[in-house]
Amino acid sequence: MVKLLIIADDFTGALDTGVQFAAKGAQTLVVTDLNYDFHTEEHPVDVLVMVAETRHLSPRKAYEMVYNTAKRAVEAGVRYLYKKTDSALRGNIGSELTALMDAAEVDTLPFIPAFPKINRITQEGIHYIDGIPVAQSVFGQDPFEPILYSAVAELLAQQTPVPIVLHSRREKGKKLPPGIQVFDAETDADLEDISKELGPQGLRFSAGCAGFATVLAELLDLTGPAPQMPKFVEPLFIACGSVNPVTILQMNTAEKAGFPRVNLNPVQKLERTWVDSEAADEAIRQWMVQVKESQRFILDVNDPEGTEDTADYVRAHELTSEELRVKISNNLAALMKKLLDSGLKATLLCTGGDTLMALMQAMEVTALKPLEEMATGVVATTFDYRGNTYHMISKSGGIGEENLLIELAKQLSSKAYWR
Structure with missing residues (x-):
């Protein structure tokens, strides 16, 4: 039975998120079939990553795809759901987070967009790439999907009516009012602190990029023997x-x-x-x-x-x-x-x-x-x-x-x- 479902907006993101669990020994599979049977016994899977390919869809279509997938998982008894988002904030993030909340019937959702290992951090609600606000970085010049807003709340508000609540790292222990909870994070230690602060129950439904996935494996006890690397062909x-x-x-x-x-x-x-x-x-x-x-x-x-x-x-x-x-x-x-x-x-x-x-x-x-x-x-x-x-x-x-x-x-x- 799948313990954690990750719904990813694109393929490379699905892999770099799923590998965080695989490296810690969790049985992890990345699939493109959105009708995958959560109860299948063909392959024992702890962590299932579904490639939803929603990044280039309209906000409405992205909402429907995430909602339907998440709803089916909840009804199947999958305990934890994680909406994987792009670490540069590309795609339909606002509509997809709303879809997860609606499918899970929850009024709060933790969202941790930072990936400190690759210098992508969130500070006072502003998302930075290599020290530059994301809308001013190379991602703001993308020919297909330029990022127009560096303020996470402003970006999300383009696609969702759900309230956006910002959490500075100076405000630990703050009660979570209804809304999408955007957490600042500048270091891996910040990510660990957030995970411990929210705990397994607070992270039943959550969202973020591969950065926060690194701490979820330990917190949710999704670990096991490290996988053995195969022999690679040299060319x-x-x-x-x-x-x-x-x-x-x-x-x-x-x-x-x-x-x-x-x-x-x-x-x-x-x-x-x-x-x-x-x-x-x-x-x-x-x-x-x-x-x-x-x-x-x-x-x-x-x-x-x-x-x-x-x-x-x-x-x-x-x-x-x-x-x-x-x-x-x-x-x-x-x-x-x-x-x-x-x-x-x-x-x-x-x-x-x-x-x-x-x-x-x-x-x-x-x-x-x-x-x-x-x-x-x-x-x-x-x-x-x-x-x-x-x-x-x-x-x-x-x-x-x-x-x-x-x-x-x-x-x-x-x-x-x-x-």
Whole structure:
């Protein structure tokens, strides 16, 4: 029986939250099937993470999806529910927190948006990324979903009539009036203090990002023997579906260090007919040779630095930003599937939740097992496809230091993660 259900707004977020429990020994599964049977005995699961993919939906549709999932879980007797939100406050947070409250029939909901390990903190109700108010950070410039408000209460108020109650760390022991309770947190110690202050009963229904999930496992006694890491295949194949400047910098740094890199042109990443063409088959053969020779490879949806080929294509074909996002994710996923079907044997690294979701859908894979973090927010997982087990590393676009890809390649080549 599932003890904790986590409803995540995107795939990479589902994995970096679920892995917090898996690393502590809880039986954890990440699924894309929102009709998953909470009573199934096929796989013993303590923590179930459902990928709701609500980030790009309308607020109303996001509400309905979270409400229906949470209501079904409550009726099935799942004891704890956690609404996983984005650590940069992207998505339909206000409507989704309201949906959880309505489904659980509660009038208070703790919300802890901070993730101190990656320098995302909440101070006096303002959310900061690397010391910069989130609306002024790179997330405020996102081409698909820019953050317009740094004040958490102001952001939530755009989508919910529920009162917002702010809690400074100087106000411990404060009684919780009705509403969404937004807690400041600047350190991991703050997260632990909040969890102890609220206790298991106060956290039956709660919300936040992967940051607060790190303390929930211990508090809710969702622990066990640490999972054993499998043997990773040494070649590292990177599928970059993120346009975040953090990821682009990582790709540029890796290329300068000698990683072969292919930037897909607009036809390759936006026209499905190309994926099914002989030209694509030939390109895949060439990429496979490069992977074998170099033991690392980047397939990137971003334009080469200094060019605007995609912007020109979008204007010429009058594509909306949503059409652009979906087409790129689907084409990159279709190319990755063809690579695997062609015999690619490598550790995959996937950046961006849209890309990961599209890849799983293309392969008709509905479940992944998170294993361990290789760095903060960088998650090792395993999944089965056509009778083979594959190992994958995932991260969201805004996660990681500049030299992350180089360090991951070193870990694989040194067999540091072969056990």
